[in-house]
Amino acid sequence: MLRPTRLVVLISGQGSLLAALLEAIEAGQLEAQVLAVGADRAAAGLARPKAQGIPTFVQRLPTGADRSVWDQALADQVAAYQPDLVVSAGFMKLVGKGFLDRFGGRFINTHPALLPSFPGAHAVRDALAAGVKVTGCTVFQVDQGVDTGPIIAQEPVLVAAGDDEDSLHERIKQVERRLLVRVIKEWSK
Ligand code: GAR
Numbered sequence: 001m002l003r004p005t006r007l008v009v010l011i012s013g014q015g016s017l018l019a020a021l022l023e024a025i026e027a028g029q030l031e032a033q034v035l036a037v038g039a040d041r042a043a044a045g046l047a048r049p050k051a052q053g054i055p056t057f058v059q060r061l062p063t064g065a066d067r068s069v070w071d072q073a074l075a076d077q078v079a080a081y082q083p084d085l086v087v088s089a090g091f092m093k094l095v096g097k098g099f100l101d102r103f104g105g106r107f108i109n110t111h112p113a114l115l116p117s118f119p120g121a122h123a124v125r126d127a128l129a130a131g132v133k134v135t136g137c138t139v140f141q142v143d144q145g146v147d148t149g150p151i152i153a154q155e156p157v158l159v160a161a162g163d164d165e166d167s168l169h170e171r172i173k174q175v176e177r178r179l180l181v182r183v184i185k186e187w188s189k
Contacts, residue, residue, distance in 0.1 A: 004025075004031045004032050004033045005031065005032040005033070005084050005085055005184060005187070005188040006032075006033055006035050006081070006082065006083045006084045006085070007021070007032050007033065007034050007035060007083055007084070007085055007086070007087055007184070008034075008035055008036050008037070008038060008078045008081050008083040008086050008087070009021065009034055009036075009037050009038070009086075009087045009089050010037075010038045010039065010040075010078075010086065010087065010088045010089065010091035011037060011038075011039050011043050011045045011046070011089050011090050011091055012039060012040055012041060012043050012090055012091050012092040012093070013043055013044065013045060013090045013092070014043075014044050014045050014090070015037075015043060015044065015045015015046070015047075015048060015089070015090065016045070016090075016173055016177065017089035017090055017110060017173070017176060017177055017180055018034075018037060018045055018048065018049070018089050018090075019045070019048055020177035020178075020180065020181060021034065021087070021089070021180065021181060021184070022034060022048065022049070022052065024181045029181065029185075030181055030184060030185055031185075031188060032184055032188065034049065034054055035054075035055070035081040035082075035083055036049075036054065036055040036056065036057065036077075036078075036080075036081045037049040037054060037055075037056045037057075038056070038057045038058070038059060038074070038077055038078060038091075039056070039057075039058050039059075039091070040058070040059060040060060040061055040074075040091065040092070040093045041058065041060060042058060043058075045090070046058075055081075057077050059073055059074045059077055061093060067096060068096060068097075068098055071095055071096040071097075071098040071099045072098045072099075074095065074099060075095075075098055075099045075102045075103065078099075078102075078103065079102060083106075084106065084188075085106050085107075085108065085184065085187060086103045086106060086107040086108070087108055087109075087110075087180070087184070088107065088108065088109035088110070088142065089110060089180065090110075091109070092121060094146065095107075095142065096144070097144065100142065100143070100144060104142075104143070105141065107141070107142045108139055108140065108141055108142065108152065108183065108184075108187075109139070109140055109141075109142045109147070109149070110137060110138070110139045110176050110179070110180050111123060111137065111138045111139075111140065111147050112124050112135075112137050112169060112172045112173070112176065113126070113127055113135055113136065113137070113138065113172075114134075114135060114136040114137075114138060114154055114156065115138040115140060115147055115148075115151060115154075116147075116148070117132075117135075118130070118135070119146050119147035119148070120146060120147065123135075124165050124168050124169040124172065125165050127159070127168070128159070128163065128164075128165060128168060132159060133158065133159050134156050134157070134158055134159065135156070135157055135159060135168070135172065136154055136155050136156040136157045136172065136175065137154065137155055137157065137172050137175055137176040137179055138151055138153070138154045139151075139152045139153045139154075139179055139180055139183045140152055152183050152187075153179055153182065153183050154179075155175045155178075155179050157171055157172050157175055
């Protein structure tokens with residue numbers, strides 16, 4: 001029998017995608033193990049893994065700090081858990097060559113838009129500003145660009161009349177949570 005896929009998850013915010021992964025694992029819908037959760041700040045989403053006894057770490061990038069040093073330090077923290085797959089689930093920092101040299105090809109990210117449209121940190125706001133009627137989410141393999149890596153899976157989400165950034169982002173996240181679980185399941189096969 002295959003062993004559960006060993007994951008390290010990186011977050012910056014609420015961690016609702018991480019929570020969806022943990023719930024899918026608990027429900028027996030995903031054969032995976034979250035070995036550790038890392039963040040670049042004191043993210044609210046760290047509370048849940050901490051409460052479950054999952055190790056957490058915070059690797060901050062202070063303003064003006066050498067990014068390659070931070071990158072190596074983050075890679076060292078992740079490597080200590082020997083993951084099969086690293087999942088960026090709302091991690092709002094770009095990693096560099098040092099990190100990708102070690103985890104390239106097994107580092108995936110989820111983005112709240114249909115890439116290559118609306119890359120970057122404000123995908124939902126940018127989609128609303130552009131007036132699109134359909135947006136969605138993308139799970140992709142991280143490369144050195146900004147949200148440019150090979151696309152693994154996408155799902156559309158309709159923009160509703162009267163949507164604001166929060167309402168649209170929440171509907172996208174409902175789809176993202178499911179999509180991320182599905183991609184990890186398929187990656188593990
Ligand atoms: C998700 O929508 C994810 O796609 C987005 O942050 C949210 C995290 O939600 N990531 C990006 O925008 C990366 N460019 P969560 O903290 O509730 O899991």
